[in-house]
Amino acid sequence: MFQTGDTDSRGLMTHTFPLVIREMTLSFVSVPIGLLSRLISPSITVFLLLLIVSYETKRHVK
Numbered sequence: 001m002f003q004t005g006d007t008d009s010r011g012l013m014t015h016t017f018p019l020v021i022r023e024m025t026l027s028f029v030s031v032p033i034g035l036l037s038r039l040i041s042p043s044i045t046v047f048l049l050l051l052i053v054s055y056e057t058k059r060h061v062k
Contacts, residue, residue, distance in 0.1 A: 029052075036045055 033045060033049065036048070
């Protein structure tokens with residue numbers, strides 16, 4: 001995953017670290033959503049997803 005050599009480790013970290021964080025948060029969020037979709041009806045899960053997405057976009061716009 002990590003290259004050894006003449007690559008700037010600092011630049012590599014600043015480039016990969018946010019991606020890793022995003023991947024972790026996505027997997028962390030998708031697991032409860034997957035469990036919810038099995039427990040509750042899919043329509044409610046879609047509603048929750050739309051709610052989360054709208055909340056995230058509002059937060060990013062500000």
